[in-house]
Structures are given as C-alpha cells and as structure tokens.
Amino acid sequence: MAFVDELKVHIRAGNGGDGVVRWLHEKGKEFMGPAGGNGGKGGDVYVVGVSDLSKLAHYRHKKEFAAMRGDDGQSRSMHGKDGDDLIIEVPIGTLVTNLDNEKAFDITTLGEPVLILKGGRGGLGNEHFKASTNVAPQEFTLGREGEEADFLIELQLTASASFIGLPNAGKSSLLNALTRAEAKVGDYQFTTLEPNLGALYEFVLADIPGLIAGAADGKGLGIKFLRHIKRTKVLFHCISLENEDVVATYNIIRNELEAFDAEVAKKDEYIIFTKTDMVTPEVMEERIASLKQVHNGEFFKVTVYDDVSIKELSEGILKLLRNK
Ligand SMILES: Nc1nc2c(ncn2[C@@H]2O[C@H](COP(=O)(O)OP(=O)(O)O)[C@@H](O)[C@H]2O)c(=O)[nH]1
Ligand SMILES: [Mg+2]
Known part of the structure; x- marks a missing residue:
C-alpha cells in the first residue's frame, strides 16, 4: 500500500x-x-494515536x-439513545488541524482519545415543560x-533510522519483523520509491527501497524519500550473508551513497548481516571478518x-538510538 502522509x-x-x-x-x-422524551446527544469525534504508520492510507478514498x-x-x-462517538485512528506523529478555526491537535501518544468535535445536545421533549401552570x-x-469542519491530517515523521542495502538484502522483512509495518517482501518496484515506515517504540524506522535505482542522478526520487533519508539519524546497512563477496556488496552501496549525497x-552507519540461516557458522565468520x-x-x-x-537486533537498535 502506498504511503500516505496527508489527507x-x-x-x-x-x-x-x-x-x-x-x-x-x-x-x-x-x-x-405529557410523556415526550428528550432526544439523545449526537456522537462526539475523537482522534486517537495508533502505532500503525500506514493508517492514513486506509482513508485514502x-x-x-x-x-x-x-x-x-x-x-x-423515554429518552433517545445517544449517537455513537466516532474515533478516528491516526498514526502517532500526526497533526490534525481544524481548517475552520486553525485549532491544531498534535497526536503524540498512543491510545489516548483527543476530542476534536462535539456532538449536538438532544432536544427537549414536552414532558420537560410540564409545570403546575402548564399541565x-x-x-x-x-x-x-x-460541530463540523474541514480538517487537514498530516503525518509529521522523520525516520530515526533507515535501512539501506541492495535489493533482496532483507530490508523489508526486517522492518516487518521489528515493527508492525506491512512492507511488501521480495517486491522490486523501483518505480515507487516511497519509504516503508514502521514504529519501534518512539522511533520511526524506514526501509528505503532500492537506493541503487538511479539514486545518484535523483531520477524518480520522491520528495518524501529525500526527506526521510536526509533527516534520518543513522543508517543501518543491510548485507545478506548469501553474498560471497560482502566487501564488494558493501562498496556498491557506499559508492551509490557518496554519489547520491555527501x-x-x-x-x-551500522552493519546488519542478514540471513544468517543461509550460511554455516564458518562461512559467516569468514564473511564478517572480511568486512x-x-x-x-x-x-x-x-x-x-x-x-x-x-x-537482540531490536534491543541493539533501541540502545543505539536512545544514546543518540
Ligand atoms: N533465508 C532467509 N530469507 C530471508 C531473510 N530475510 C528475508 N529473506 C528473503 O529474502 C527476500 C528479499 O527480502 P526483502 O525483505 O524483500 O528484501 P529487500 O529487497 O531488501 O526489502 C525475500 O524472499 C525474503 O523472504 C532471512 O533472514 N533468511
Ligand atoms: Mg524491500
């Protein structure tokens, strides 16, 4: 699903x-x-932060x-039943702005509903008006x-860490395993260079697809892609242990990075060796030693x-980022 960050x-x-x-x-x-009941109250509208960063994409249409x-x-x-409240789930890091009065709600916490619009009061039935003078x-x-208004819903995130590496290195699989992201695995769509994002506690991790695809000349790179990789604090360079020459693999991405943006x-940069299950411990040690x-x-x-x-990786990443 395409990444959507504004609605x-x-x-x-x-x-x-x-x-x-x-x-x-x-x-x-x-x-x-008289026995006419009051009307029920209209439902309020709340927004609540969730950790699913792709949430806005569900509201795309x-x-x-x-x-x-x-x-x-x-x-x-008998009084009328109150209308159900509406609770709109948005990713944490979302800014919700009422465009009619410029009031802005910054959604920074998980699971705490924030009231953005109030429902109307119910009307009064004739029983309410009963009095000794009015039987x-x-x-x-x-x-x-x-209440009603137009709203701008914007996700304002900057990735704390980005996964980079060759296609097939296992970046998307890692993002999915570490966070609740649903990045497509084994999907080589270099035309859509949107980052996949996931939340690891307070940090946003980005899986940058195919840095290699014409990255140096900026071809096809979306503005969000640039924003994410430029503002990201650290890079996790993923290298699959399947590669016989991990140094050459490493250098391909390093050269691409240099050409892309000094x-x-x-x-x-920290290295993540992926797919340890694909090699024997001896081969693994050898390849790690060469790098x-x-x-x-x-x-x-x-x-x-x-x-x-x-x-272990999750704890390691957290420790690194919290020390930054
Ligand atoms: N054996 C093995 N395969 C993996 C591992 N991680 C990912 N893969 C596979 O490697 C392929 C590429 O993974 P993907 O996450 O899409 O890589 P990306 O291109 O770097 O995002 C997919 O077929 C995954 O199922 C792993 O730890 N072990
Ligand atoms: Mg991928």
Whole structure:
C-alpha cells in the first residue's frame, strides 16, 4: 500500500436527536399528562494515536467522516439513545488541524482519545415543560447540530533510522519483523520509491527501497524519500550473508551513497548481516571478518527465522538510538 502522509477531509459530529411531543394514555383512564422524551446527544469525534504508520492510507478514498446522530425522544418519557462517538485512528506523529478555526491537535501518544468535535445536545421533549401552570405542554425543542469542519491530517515523521542495502538484502522483512509495518517482501518496484515506515517504540524506522535505482542522478526520487533519508539519524546497512563477496556488496552501496549525497554518506552507519540461516557458522565468520577490514564499528547478525536474533537486533537498535 502506498504511503500516505496527508489527507484533507470533512468531519462531522452527530446532531442531537429531537425532543418529541407525546401523551400518556392508559386504557379507560382520563388524560394523564405529557410523556415526550428528550432526544439523545449526537456522537462526539475523537482522534486517537495508533502505532500503525500506514493508517492514513486506509482513508485514502475517504472524503468525509461522521459520528452518529442521537435518536429522537420517544413516548412514555423515554429518552433517545445517544449517537455513537466516532474515533478516528491516526498514526502517532500526526497533526490534525481544524481548517475552520486553525485549532491544531498534535497526536503524540498512543491510545489516548483527543476530542476534536462535539456532538449536538438532544432536544427537549414536552414532558420537560410540564409545570403546575402548564399541565399539557405542546412545547419541545429540536436537537442541536453537531460541530463540523474541514480538517487537514498530516503525518509529521522523520525516520530515526533507515535501512539501506541492495535489493533482496532483507530490508523489508526486517522492518516487518521489528515493527508492525506491512512492507511488501521480495517486491522490486523501483518505480515507487516511497519509504516503508514502521514504529519501534518512539522511533520511526524506514526501509528505503532500492537506493541503487538511479539514486545518484535523483531520477524518480520522491520528495518524501529525500526527506526521510536526509533527516534520518543513522543508517543501518543491510548485507545478506548469501553474498560471497560482502566487501564488494558493501562498496556498491557506499559508492551509490557518496554519489547520491555527501552529507547522507557521512551519517553514522551500522552493519546488519542478514540471513544468517543461509550460511554455516564458518562461512559467516569468514564473511564478517572480511568486512571488518573495511568497516569498523558495531554490527548485528540476524535472521528473520529466529525470534531471538530479532529481539537482540531490536534491543541493539533501541540502545543505539536512545544514546543518540
Ligand atoms: N533465508 C532467509 N530469507 C530471508 C531473510 N530475510 C528475508 N529473506 C528473503 O529474502 C527476500 C528479499 O527480502 P526483502 O525483505 O524483500 O528484501 P529487500 O529487497 O531488501 O526489502 C525475500 O524472499 C525474503 O523472504 C532471512 O533472514 N533468511
Ligand atoms: Mg524491500
């Protein structure tokens, strides 16, 4: 699913239900008085932060959101049911702006609903107007309208870390294993160079697809792609242990990075050796040793088929980023 980070929508809270005029009747008895119930309150609208960073893509075709209207009052003094609230899930890091009054809601926490529009009050039924001077009131009121406005919903994220590497290195698989992202695996679509994003606690991880695809001359690179890789704090360079010559593999990406942007190439880089399950321990040690001759610093080893290695990687990444 394409990454969506901006939406313009109209959002409406529910209208209140109307109050009604009803009378109490009982068989064989005379007039017993007013019994029209009040209308229910219209539903409020909340936004709530979730960790699924692709959430806005689900609303891509939506132009309008609306909470439920309150039910009208009923006979026998029964009040109308309140309209259900509407809770709109957005990724943490989303800024929700009411374009009619410029009020902005910055959604930075998980699971805490923030009220953005209030539902209308229910109207009053005729029973409400009963008084010693008014035993048969005809009065009632209509429900109030719920608030409504146009909103701009923007995801304002900067990736803390980006996974780079050759196609097939296992970047998307890692992003999926470390976060709740749903990046496509084994998908070589270099024409869409949108980053896949996932949240690892407070950090956003980006899987940068195919840096190699004409990256140096900037061909086809979207603005979001550039923004993410330029502002990212650290790079995790993924190298599959399947490669017989891991140094050559490493250098391909390094050269591409240098040609792409000298500033980006200067960022701190950590190596993640992927697909440890594909080689024997001896071959693994040999390949890691050869790379250590050209790159010093910390490195990680991982296979998506071993949860322990994923957990270690996850902890390692967290420790690194929290120390930045
Ligand atoms: N054996 C093995 N295969 C993996 C591992 N990680 C990813 N793959 C496979 O390698 C291929 C490329 O993975 P993908 O995550 O799409 O790589 P990307 O191009 O770097 O995003 C897919 O077929 C994955 O199933 C791993 O740890 N072990
Ligand atoms: Mg990929």
